[in-house]
Amino acid sequence: MLTIRTAGPLTTVQDRGRTGWAHVGVPRSGALDLPALSRANTLVGNAAFAAALEVTVGGLVAVPSADVVIALTGARCPLSVDGLVMPHGAAVGVPAGAELRVDAARAGVRAYLAVAGGIAVEPVLGSRSTDTLSGLGPAPLRNGDQLPLGTEIFTAPRVPGAGPTRDEAWASDAELDLAGVWAADAARRVVEPPIPAEPVLRVYPGPREDWFTPEAVDALYTAAWTVTPRSDRVGARLDGPPLPRAIDDELPSEGMVAGALQIPPSGPVLFLADHPVTGGYPVIGVVDPDDLWLAAQASPGTVLRLRPVRT
Template identity: 35%
Template sequence: MITIVDPGVRTTVQDLGRAGTMAMAMPPAGALDQFANRIANALVGNGPKAATLETALTGLTLTTDTDCTVAVTGADVDVLVDGVTHPTWTALWLPAGSELRIGEIRGGAHSYIAFAGGIDVPVVMGSRATDLRSGVGGLGGRALRSKDMLRIGQRTRAVEEGRHLPMRLRPALSASEEIRVVLGVGAHRLNPESLRALTEREFRLAPDADRVSCSLVGETLEIAEPEDPEDTRRPDEVPLAFPLGAVTVTGGAPTCLLRDAVPGRGALAVGTVITPDLDLLAQVKAPDEVRFTAVDIDSALRLRTEHSDFVRTAIRAIA
């Protein structure tokens, strides 16, 4: 068992999420940074579907009553075992009775802590992921609290301490990220100046970001009047579902919908963040900046394939 001493800002149980549930208004949930989550599991010998802990920013402290192997990936943070600093993106030995703490954060926003054997919580709709909005999955569908106890599953194979992801394959964390988007059918409702601003100006992440969405602050985006004078519907009255990664505009500001968001209405959807860049977006925190770059659908599909190949390469390179 592991015991949560201090859950920090927000710690949840996550895995790769629920596939095919959006049609039932159930968000996929799962790790915001899928790459970091998969590498954490690979470092400790878990399969890709094992559950990990996702912690936002800093502050998580836990103890264990059994010897285990752990790995911390994602954000650039201090990892301390009984006060001694250890590297991220590396398999670590955590002796029974020791304390693991996620300390000072230097870059990024979310860390992933994998334990050999995974976090053993009930599977709900094919996943152990926590969906905070609906209260499903994880430990009671909620963020972890002080004194919570979690069972570690049976490890499938032993791994050596010191296994690590080579530096050349680790993501470069930056306070200014380029996020690629495919512009959608709603983009034409922005006036020309605002459409240019969307892809040419930088926006700062607002401090209210969570697992549902992240709001951005910058130049006000204005919605143009419809070309058809008989089209009196507001943008939020057009019945279009929002996919994962949708970039919506409401109140003149763009918002990116993340893994705990559900299809809905009430904003103008102007584009969608491509799959690989959702991992980049997961590691942005206020007041970091993002800049959107438009790509076409063919480029987005090619970039998704290249990213999948890169993930497989990274897992094979762990040594």
């Protein structure tokens, strides 16, 4: 078990999401920064589909009931075990009963804490992800929650140097290195991509681009857009110039995807993982899926820019 002493502002269980259900009204959900989740799972030897914790802006304190190997990726949150500073983007050993802390993010918004074996809560429709919009999956974590940990590990992290594998060390009752890292060689560390101060997101024309004036389309790609505090896992709300419409008709609800830039009267909303599957406002563009992690790590007040991709 992993006992949550302090859950922080918002910590949820996330994997790669529940795919294949949009036609019956179930969004994908899953980690907002999928590459960061993948790096964390790789570091601890988990399969790609394993569930981890998405820690929003830090503030998590947890205690494992057994020796575990963890890794923290994504937002640059200081990590410590019983007060000892641990590296970001590396496999780290945490002894049973030790307190691991993920403190306030210094850059980015969402950090991913993977545990060897994965977070083994019950899946719903094939995924362990928390969907904050529909309520599917486990509830956001609260102080005192206990999370079951899985046992299936695909590649065991190695001790630095020529030491035994983690399993060999545990089998021989070898003492866990309290100061240290059960991280391998270079294969058990990753170089995290920088979190840009002013991210640039590539955008493909949306199905309703022609509902906006040429001036609006031009403004979309030339203006600086500010991420507002009203952003969440459903979408990043952007503040910037008005985008006047060429067509003012009502639009019947139509399908939505992650990355859709929907334009209600209050201004653009960039849909993220917990987006609704339908919407009734025009979509002027769709952000490249490979750039969505940049939006996931953009804190309120971040200025981002949109660049068109024309095929």
